[in-house]
Amino acid sequence: MSVIADTPAPPYYAVIFTSTRTEGDRAYVETSARMIELAEQHDGYLGIESAREELGITVSYWKDLTSIKAWKANAEHIEAQKNGRSVWYDTFKIRIAKVERDYGV
Amino acid sequence: MSVIADTPAPPYYAVIFTSTRTEGDRAYVETSARMIELAEQHDGYLGIESAREELGITVSYWKDLTSIKAWKANAEHIEAQKNGRSVWYDTFKIRIAKVERDYGV
Numbered sequence: 527m528s529v530i531a532d533t534p535a536p537p538y539y540a541v542i543f544t545s546t547r548t549e550g551d552r553a554y555v556e557t558s559a560r561m562i563e564l565a566e567q568h569d570g571y572l573g574i575e576s577a578r579e580e581l582g583i584t585v586s587y588w589k590d591l592t593s594i595k596a597w598k599a600n601a602e603h604i605e606a607q608k609n610g611r612s613v614w615y616d617t618f619k620i621r622i623a624k625v626e627r628d629y630g631v
Numbered sequence: 632m633s634v635i636a637d638t639p640a641p642p643y644y645a646v647i648f649t650s651t652r653t654e655g656d657r658a659y660v661e662t663s664a665r666m667i668e669l670a671e672q673h674d675g676y677l678g679i680e681s682a683r684e685e686l687g688i689t690v691s692y693w694k695d696l697t698s699i700k701a702w703k704a705n706a707e708h709i710e711a712q713k714n715g716r717s718v719w720y721d722t723f724k725i726r727i728a729k730v731e732r733d734y735g736v
Contacts, residue, residue, distance in 0.1 A: 529686065530649045530724045540647060540728050542690055544635045544680050544735075575649050577682040581634065585647055585688060611736065619635045619735035623645050623728035630649075630724035631716065 531573025531587055536625045538572055539588045545610075545618035546581060554614045557606050568597050587625070594622065636678025636692055641730045643677055644693045650715075650723035651686060659719045662711050673702045692730070699727065 547554070565571050565586060570593020576584040588594045597603060610618065652659070670676050670691060675698020681689040693699045702708060715723065 530651070530722055533726075536726075540645070540726065542645060542647065542730075544690075546635070575686055575688055577684045577686050577688045579682045579684075581680055581682050583680055583682045583688045583690060585649075585690075615736075617635055617736060619733060621638075621641075621645065621730045621733040623647075623730040625647075625726045625728040628724060628726040631720075631722060 530630070531575050531585075533572050533587050533625075533628070536628055538625050539590060539594060540623045540625050541586045541588065541594060542621040542623060543584045543586070543618065544581060544621075545584075545614075546616045547578075548614060548616050552613055553609075557609065557614075561603060561606055564600060564602060565597060568600070569593055571597070591622070635735070636680050636690075638677050638692050638730075638733070641733055643730050644695060644699060645728045645730050646691045646693065646699060647726040647728060648689045648691070648723065649686060649726075650689075650719075651721045652683075653719060653721050657718055658714075662714065662719075666708060666711055669705060669707060670702060673705070674698055676702070696727070 562574060565574065570589035572587035572589060574584065574586045576582070588597070667679060670679065675694035677692035677694060679689065679691045681687075693702070
Protein backbone atom coordinates (compact mmCIF):
# COMPACT_ATOMS: atom_id res chain seq x y z
CA MET A 527 0.00 0.00 0.00
CA SER A 528 3.03 2.25 0.22
CA VAL A 529 3.63 2.59 -3.49
CA ILE A 530 1.72 3.87 -6.48
CA ALA A 531 -0.31 1.07 -8.06
CA ASP A 532 1.10 -0.25 -11.31
CA THR A 533 -2.15 -0.22 -13.26
CA PRO A 534 -2.48 -1.10 -16.95
CA ALA A 535 -3.45 1.36 -19.68
CA PRO A 536 -6.99 2.75 -19.26
CA PRO A 537 -9.83 2.14 -19.34
CA TYR A 538 -10.20 0.41 -15.98
CA TYR A 539 -12.15 1.15 -12.80
CA ALA A 540 -11.36 2.84 -9.49
CA VAL A 541 -13.26 2.39 -6.24
CA ILE A 542 -12.58 5.52 -4.20
CA PHE A 543 -13.33 4.77 -0.55
CA THR A 544 -13.15 7.79 1.74
CA SER A 545 -13.81 7.48 5.47
CA THR A 546 -13.45 8.89 8.93
CA ARG A 547 -12.77 6.40 11.72
CA THR A 548 -14.37 5.90 15.10
CA GLU A 549 -12.08 5.60 18.15
CA GLY A 550 -10.21 2.37 18.94
CA ASP A 551 -8.85 -0.35 16.72
CA ARG A 552 -11.31 -3.19 17.39
CA ALA A 553 -9.61 -5.48 14.83
CA TYR A 554 -9.64 -2.77 12.18
CA VAL A 555 -5.96 -2.98 11.20
CA GLU A 556 -6.02 -6.77 11.08
CA THR A 557 -9.21 -6.83 9.01
CA SER A 558 -7.92 -4.15 6.62
CA ALA A 559 -4.82 -6.24 5.92
CA ARG A 560 -6.96 -9.35 5.44
CA MET A 561 -9.26 -7.52 3.00
CA ILE A 562 -6.28 -6.48 0.86
CA GLU A 563 -5.01 -10.06 0.90
CA LEU A 564 -8.46 -11.27 -0.18
CA ALA A 565 -8.93 -8.57 -2.85
CA GLU A 566 -5.58 -9.49 -4.41
CA GLN A 567 -6.91 -12.99 -5.03
CA HIS A 568 -9.97 -11.74 -6.91
CA ASP A 569 -10.22 -11.74 -10.68
CA GLY A 570 -9.86 -8.28 -12.11
CA TYR A 571 -7.98 -6.79 -9.14
CA LEU A 572 -5.36 -4.34 -10.43
CA GLY A 573 -3.94 -2.67 -7.33
CA ILE A 574 -4.62 -0.55 -4.27
CA GLU A 575 -3.41 2.74 -2.81
CA SER A 576 -4.13 3.93 0.71
CA ALA A 577 -3.37 6.79 3.10
CA ARG A 578 -4.98 8.05 6.30
CA GLU A 579 -4.69 11.26 8.28
CA GLU A 580 -7.90 12.70 9.73
CA LEU A 581 -9.49 11.40 6.55
CA GLY A 582 -8.71 7.98 5.14
CA ILE A 583 -8.60 7.38 1.39
CA THR A 584 -8.27 3.95 -0.16
CA VAL A 585 -8.44 3.60 -3.91
CA SER A 586 -8.64 0.09 -5.32
CA TYR A 587 -8.37 -0.53 -9.05
CA TRP A 588 -10.32 -3.10 -10.99
CA LYS A 589 -10.61 -4.39 -14.52
CA ASP A 590 -14.35 -3.76 -14.85
CA LEU A 591 -17.67 -3.41 -13.01
CA THR A 592 -18.14 -7.17 -12.96
CA SER A 593 -14.97 -7.69 -10.92
CA ILE A 594 -16.00 -4.92 -8.49
CA LYS A 595 -19.40 -6.54 -8.04
CA ALA A 596 -17.85 -9.95 -7.35
CA TRP A 597 -15.48 -8.44 -4.76
CA LYS A 598 -18.38 -6.63 -3.05
CA ALA A 599 -20.25 -9.96 -2.84
CA ASN A 600 -17.36 -11.92 -1.27
CA ALA A 601 -18.71 -13.47 1.96
CA GLU A 602 -15.80 -12.44 4.18
CA HIS A 603 -15.86 -8.97 2.65
CA ILE A 604 -19.59 -8.67 3.36
CA GLU A 605 -18.85 -9.34 7.06
CA ALA A 606 -16.18 -6.62 7.02
CA GLN A 607 -18.59 -4.21 5.30
CA LYS A 608 -21.09 -4.77 8.13
CA ASN A 609 -18.44 -4.02 10.75
CA GLY A 610 -17.36 -1.01 8.74
CA ARG A 611 -20.84 0.46 8.96
CA SER A 612 -21.49 -0.47 12.59
CA VAL A 613 -18.07 -0.31 14.26
CA TRP A 614 -15.10 1.20 12.41
CA TYR A 615 -16.36 4.11 10.36
CA ASP A 616 -17.99 7.27 11.57
CA THR A 617 -18.72 8.39 8.01
CA PHE A 618 -17.75 6.97 4.64
CA LYS A 619 -18.35 7.41 0.96
CA ILE A 620 -17.70 5.01 -1.89
CA ARG A 621 -17.39 6.23 -5.44
CA ILE A 622 -17.20 3.92 -8.45
CA ALA A 623 -15.34 5.63 -11.27
CA LYS A 624 -14.13 4.69 -14.73
CA VAL A 625 -10.51 5.75 -15.28
CA GLU A 626 -10.36 7.23 -18.76
CA ARG A 627 -6.82 8.58 -18.79
CA ASP A 628 -3.68 8.47 -16.67
CA TYR A 629 -0.16 9.87 -16.73
CA GLY A 630 2.75 10.48 -14.39
CA VAL A 631 6.39 9.77 -13.70
CA MET B 632 -9.51 18.65 3.39
CA SER B 633 -10.39 16.86 6.60
CA VAL B 634 -13.91 15.88 5.63
CA ILE B 635 -15.55 13.81 2.95
CA ALA B 636 -16.38 15.99 -0.05
CA ASP B 637 -20.06 16.81 -0.42
CA THR B 638 -20.33 16.02 -4.11
CA PRO B 639 -23.57 16.11 -6.13
CA ALA B 640 -25.27 13.08 -7.66
CA PRO B 641 -23.14 11.37 -10.35
CA PRO B 642 -22.00 11.60 -13.04
CA TYR B 643 -19.07 13.90 -12.27
CA TYR B 644 -15.31 13.54 -12.53
CA ALA B 645 -12.52 12.65 -10.11
CA VAL B 646 -8.84 13.48 -10.52
CA ILE B 647 -6.96 10.91 -8.45
CA PHE B 648 -3.49 12.26 -7.73
CA THR B 649 -1.15 9.79 -6.03
CA SER B 650 2.41 10.73 -5.12
CA THR B 651 5.50 10.08 -3.07
CA ARG B 652 7.37 13.16 -1.80
CA THR B 653 11.00 14.09 -1.88
CA GLU B 654 12.67 15.24 1.37
CA GLY B 655 12.15 18.76 2.72
CA ASP B 656 9.23 21.15 2.47
CA ARG B 657 10.57 23.74 0.01
CA ALA B 658 7.27 25.68 0.02
CA TYR B 659 5.26 22.51 -0.59
CA VAL B 660 2.73 22.99 2.23
CA GLU B 661 2.19 26.66 1.38
CA THR B 662 1.77 25.93 -2.34
CA SER B 663 -0.59 23.01 -1.66
CA ALA B 664 -2.86 25.27 0.40
CA ARG B 665 -2.73 27.95 -2.32
CA MET B 666 -3.64 25.41 -5.01
CA ILE B 667 -6.73 24.35 -3.07
CA GLU B 668 -7.69 28.01 -2.63
CA LEU B 669 -7.26 28.54 -6.38
CA ALA B 670 -9.09 25.36 -7.38
CA GLU B 671 -12.07 26.35 -5.25
CA GLN B 672 -12.46 29.48 -7.37
CA HIS B 673 -12.62 27.51 -10.61
CA ASP B 674 -15.86 26.76 -12.43
CA GLY B 675 -16.85 23.15 -12.04
CA TYR B 676 -14.89 22.50 -8.83
CA LEU B 677 -16.90 20.17 -6.57
CA GLY B 678 -14.57 19.34 -3.68
CA ILE B 679 -11.31 17.78 -2.59
CA GLU B 680 -10.15 15.00 -0.28
CA SER B 681 -6.56 14.43 0.79
CA ALA B 682 -4.42 12.21 3.02
CA ARG B 683 -0.73 11.42 3.18
CA GLU B 684 1.31 8.73 4.88
CA GLU B 685 4.19 7.22 2.93
CA LEU B 686 1.92 7.63 -0.06
CA GLY B 687 -0.10 10.81 -0.64
CA ILE B 688 -3.54 10.66 -2.22
CA THR B 689 -5.49 13.75 -3.24
CA VAL B 690 -8.79 13.34 -5.04
CA SER B 691 -10.37 16.46 -6.48
CA TYR B 692 -13.86 16.36 -7.92
CA TRP B 693 -15.03 18.29 -10.97
CA LYS B 694 -18.18 18.80 -12.96
CA ASP B 695 -16.74 17.67 -16.29
CA LEU B 696 -13.58 17.29 -18.38
CA THR B 697 -13.79 20.92 -19.50
CA SER B 698 -13.46 22.19 -15.95
CA ILE B 699 -10.51 19.83 -15.30
CA LYS B 700 -8.80 21.09 -18.45
CA ALA B 701 -9.29 24.74 -17.44
CA TRP B 702 -7.85 24.07 -13.98
CA LYS B 703 -4.84 22.28 -15.47
CA ALA B 704 -4.21 25.34 -17.69
CA ASN B 705 -4.35 27.90 -14.85
CA ALA B 706 -1.08 29.87 -14.99
CA GLU B 707 -0.27 29.66 -11.28
CA HIS B 708 -1.17 25.97 -11.30
CA ILE B 709 1.17 25.36 -14.26
CA GLU B 710 4.03 26.83 -12.19
CA ALA B 711 3.13 24.50 -9.31
CA GLN B 712 2.97 21.52 -11.68
CA LYS B 713 6.53 22.31 -12.84
CA ASN B 714 7.77 22.41 -9.24
CA GLY B 715 5.87 19.22 -8.55
CA ARG B 716 7.79 17.39 -11.25
CA SER B 717 11.20 18.93 -10.49
CA VAL B 718 11.16 19.52 -6.72
CA TRP B 719 8.37 18.04 -4.59
CA TYR B 720 7.48 14.65 -6.00
CA ASP B 721 9.66 11.64 -6.32
CA THR B 722 6.96 9.76 -8.23
CA PHE B 723 3.37 10.59 -9.05
CA LYS B 724 0.42 9.38 -11.05
CA ILE B 725 -2.69 11.24 -12.12
CA ARG B 726 -5.84 9.40 -13.11
CA ILE B 727 -8.86 11.09 -14.64
CA ALA B 728 -11.99 9.10 -13.85
CA LYS B 729 -15.71 9.49 -14.39
CA VAL B 730 -17.69 8.79 -11.22
CA GLU B 731 -20.66 6.70 -12.27
CA ARG B 732 -22.10 5.82 -8.86
CA ASP B 733 -21.63 6.73 -5.21
CA TYR B 734 -23.08 5.78 -1.85
CA GLY B 735 -22.23 5.98 1.83
CA VAL B 736 -23.27 7.31 5.21
